[in-house]
Amino acid sequence: MEHVFIVFLIIGGTALLSWPLGAYMKRVMDPVPGQPDRWTSVFTRIGGASDEQGWKSYLVTMLVFNAIMFTVTFSILALQQFLPLNPDGMGPHDPTLVFNTAASFTTNTNLQHYSGEASMSYLSQLAGLMWLQFVSAATGIAALAALARGIAGRATLGNFLLDVQRASFLVLLPVAVVVAVIMVLGGMPMTLQGSAVATTLEGVTQTIARGPVAAFLTIKQLGTNGGGFFGPNATHPLENPSFWTNGLAMIAIILIPMACVWMFGGIIGRMKHASVIFAVMALFILVKISGSVAFESAPTPAFAELPVSTESGNLEGKELRFGATGGPLWAVLTTSTSNGSVGAMHDSLNPLTGLMPMAGMWLNATFGGVGVGMINMFLYIIVAVFVAGMMVGRTPEYLGHRIEAKEVRLAILALFSHAFLILGGTALFAATSLGQSTVQEMGAHGFSEILYEFTSAAANNGSGFEGLGDGTAAWNIATGIVMLLGRFLPIILPLAIVGSLMTKRRAAESAGTLGVEDATFGTMLAITVVIFGALTFLPAAALGPLAEHFSLP
Amino acid sequence: MSDIISGLRVTVATMAICVAGYTLVILGFAQAVTPATANGSLITHEDGTVIGSRLIAQSFTSPEYIWPRPSAVDYDAAGAGGSNLSPANPELAARAEALIADHGGAADNRPIPADLVTASGAGLDPHITLSGALFQSGRVAEARGVDPMAVRSVIDRMAARPGGVFTQSRIVNVLELNLALDAELPSIAEAE
Numbered sequence: 001m002e003h004v005f006i007v008f009l010i011i012g013g014t015a016l017l018s019w020p021l022g023a024y025m026k027r028v029m030d031p032v033p034g035q036p037d038r039w040t041s042v043f044t045r046i047g048g049a050s051d052e053q054g055w056k057s058y059l060v061t062m063l064v065f066n067a068i069m070f071t072v073t074f075s076i077l078a079l080q081q082f083l084p085l086n087p088d089g090m091g092p093h094d095p096t097l098v099f100n101t102a103a104s105f106t107t108n109t110n111l112q113h114y115s116g117e118a119s120m121s122y123l124s125q126l127a128g129l130m131w132l133q134f135v136s137a138a139t140g141i142a143a144l145a146a147l148a149r150g151i152a153g154r155a156t157l158g159n160f161l162l163d164v165q166r167a168s169f170l171v172l173l174p175v176a177v178v179v180a181v182i183m184v185l186g187g188m189p190m191t192l193q194g195s196a197v198a199t200t201l202e203g204v205t206q207t208i209a210r211g212p213v214a215a216f217l218t219i220k221q222l223g224t225n226g227g228g229f230f231g232p233n234a235t236h237p238l239e240n241p242s243f244w245t246n247g248l249a250m251i252a253i254i255l256i257p258m259a260c261v262w263m264f265g266g267i268i269g270r271m272k273h274a275s276v277i278f279a280v281m282a283l284f285i286l287v288k289i290s291g292s293v294a295f296e297s298a299p300t301p302a303f304a305e306l307p308v309s310t311e312s313g314n315l316e317g318k319e320l321r322f323g324a325t326g327g328p329l330w331a332v333l334t335t336s337t338s339n340g341s342v343g344a345m346h347d348s349l350n351p352l353t354g355l356m357p358m359a360g361m362w363l364n365a366t367f368g369g370v371g372v373g374m375i376n377m378f379l380y381i382i383v384a385v386f387v388a389g390m391m392v393g394r395t396p397e398y399l400g401h402r403i404e405a406k407e408v409r410l411a412i413l414a415l416f417s418h419a420f421l422i423l424g425g426t427a428l429f430a431a432t433s434l435g436q437s438t439v440q441e442m443g444a445h446g447f448s449e450i451l452y453e454f455t456s457a458a459a460n461n462g463s464g465f466e467g468l469g470d471g472t473a474a475w476n477i478a479t480g481i482v483m484l485l486g487r488f489l490p491i492i493l494p495l496a497i498v499g500s501l502m503t504k505r506r507a508a509e510s511a512g513t514l515g516v517e518d519a520t521f522g523t524m525l526a527i528t529v530v531i532f533g534a535l536t537f538l539p540a541a542a543l544g545p546l547a548e549h550f551s552l553p
Numbered sequence: 554m555s556d557i558i559s560g561l562r563v564t565v566a567t568m569a570i571c572v573a574g575y576t577l578v579i580l581g582f583a584q585a586v587t588p589a590t591a592n593g594s595l596i597t598h599e600d601g602t603v604i605g606s607r608l609i610a611q612s613f614t615s616p617e618y619i620w621p622r623p624s625a626v627d628y629d630a631a632g633a634g635g636s637n638l639s640p641a642n643p644e645l646a647a648r649a650e651a652l653i654a655d656h657g658g659a660a661d662n663r664p665i666p667a668d669l670v671t672a673s674g675a676g677l678d679p680h681i682t683l684s685g686a687l688f689q690s691g692r693v694a695e696a697r698g699v700d701p702m703a704v705r706s707v708i709d710r711m712a713a714r715p716g717g718v719f720t721q722s723r724i725v726n727v728l729e730l731n732l733a734l735d736a737e738l739p740s741i742a743e744a745e
Contacts, residue, residue: 131571131572165563317636320715
């Protein structure tokens with residue numbers, strides 16, 4: 001009962017909040033073309049550019065800006081021992097770790113092969129990492145706005161540097177200020193003082209790391225970044241002090257991904273179509289949550305023979321202050337979106353519970369990352385429309401755009417690349433000592449650890465089965481490359497699809513056109529997601545979590 | 554080339570506003586409105602020396618104190634982490650057996666509450682369950698030479714639902730509980 005109530009409040013409440021936010025995002029991200037707009041002129045002066053861009057030019061500007069993002073943060077991390085704001089005297093990092101971390105935060109992944117409180121200066125955390133948490137999320141929102149403009153039939157996709165500023169300053173920043181203020185009131189630390197040193201009641205010296213946590217944590221959640229200030233992320237009591245901050249953090253995780261669907265609907269002018277997409281995404285998220293909460297109420301299997309109370313479910317890796325629902329609910333939300341922060345240790349989840357986060361990242365479109373989740377769903381829509389068209393024997397059309405072999409090929413290529421990065425990487429590391437020497441235990445669970453790491457990197461998620469010894473040069477380089485490909489291919493290819501659609505004449509919609517605003521379309525879309533997204537990974541699931549579950553005593 | 558220059562200009566602007574401006578606004582607000590929690594919820598003696606943070610578990614091993622949950626990082630608040638052991642890993646069972654022995658044993662009709670034998674995600678969980686505290690009340694009362702009922706009543710008073718009506722089980726902050734026990738039920742041996 002407690003579970004149902006909390007899930008209903010978090011998901012339902014956030015869905016309600018996402019509607020006005022989505023409308024606001026549509027307004028500020030896509031001001032009416034031709035009408036003078038105060039912010040547009042401000043941002044034009046800042047960036048010095050406001051030319052309308054086609055898909056290639058928009059992409060080039062985006063990639064150049066992302067290269068600057070990577071370079072700036074790479075430099076800050078590599079030089080942190082010489083730079084200010086380092087009260088705890090953090091030293092230099094390994095070069096492959098700097099590459100991995102810069103790639104990780106540029107791609108909105110926030111996979112962390114380091115522990116923040118043990119190795120990052122405050123300058124690295126704020127100017128290196130937190131800055132990317134803003135601008136990488138803004139890149140995602142900009143890409144979605146551009147995609148939507150193309151689908152809406154505009155002649156151009158807009159201007160990237162205007163879009164990225166709109167998303168940073170008008171969307172992420174105001175929401176972050178509001179949420180961070182509430183987090184501060186909820187007891188979260190926000191200080192530039194170094195660690196506190198305590199002498200415990202039993203006379204032991206305890207060093208307590210702290211820092212500017214509230215600001216960092218808030219944008220980490222809102223921008224589906226997920227990289228924690230502290231190593232153990234949102235399980236750390238200073239990064240998540242109470243039941244209430246935990247609830248607000250979960251809302252912050254899914255709020256903007258949900259609002260992105262409404263923004264998309266607003267820009268293409270088809271809110272009913274957006275509602276169907278939203279419903280399909282919500283359905284998947286609810287199925288995963290039900291599974292996760294149910295599987296995690298089973299007690300820790302290792303204690304089967306011991307006199308340990310079984311009332312509270314599996315508590316290994318979990319915090320008591322979040323209540324019984326906190327851990328498993330968070331695990332699904334953080335992986336359905338591409339957030340990747342953790343509120344419980346995923347490696348210690350019961351095997352079938354651990355399958356739910358993996359499924360979320362395999363699909364990567366059930367709300368998904370800010371902006372890019374909806375872009376991923378667009379790929380599934382292209383495939384669904386194509387399949388539906390083939391079934392009824394008509395030329396497939398999506399909102400009047402004729403979907404032909406070229407578009408479908410690009411969509412399949414994008415979806416396939418996700419699977420290839422995950423399964424190819426897993427195969428390589430599971431078959432060789434690159435991965436075998438880093439797992440906690442050989443067998444099904446070790447396989448799951450490798451599978452999870454590549455899944456998380458390709459889905460730009462960033463959570464992990466942290467028992468894996470992923471701090472090696474091989475892991476740093478391999479996941480760094482996977483994150484970069486997993487980020488940019490699913491942005492480049494969809495924009496190429498839109499670029500191709502924009503060159504064709506739009507057909508008028510007629511009675512014979514496939515409707516995209518009804519339950520039939522929703523069902524078709526859901527089936528496509530299951531078949532293309534989930535079945536691809538079934539064999540891997542069987543070797544990992546399923547095998548582990550069935551081998552339990 | 555113009556993309557690079559424009560990109561650098563936007564870099565400077567976002568750094569100035571989203572990093573410096575945003576951080577300073579939140580920092581100023583926190584230090585002005587909630588300085589105690591903003592600096593880590595520290596608990597101090599009257600002379601200002603720090604005992605710990607109310608949000609961070611610290612090690613307790615003496616019999617007169619209530620003990621926290623086990624920690625995979627030995628309560629290192631500058632390097633937190635979980636065990637990350639898979640739920641069927643035999644190391645979990647071995648650790649639980651040792652802890653059950655430390656707690657003076659458990660039996661099928663008096664099972665040990667699961668929180669006392671499981672490590673939290675960060676190894677710093679400041680709470681244990683109400684049943685986890687009551688499970689230890691006998692040892693604490695005996696070590697202090699006080700009435701077990703008095704210990705139980707302090708525990709009961711300090712236990713609260715973390716999410717109010719949204720949560721069913723009550724939990725208790727171990728450090729605050731031990732401070733209350735020291736204040737209200739000092740050990741007979743110490744008082745002499």
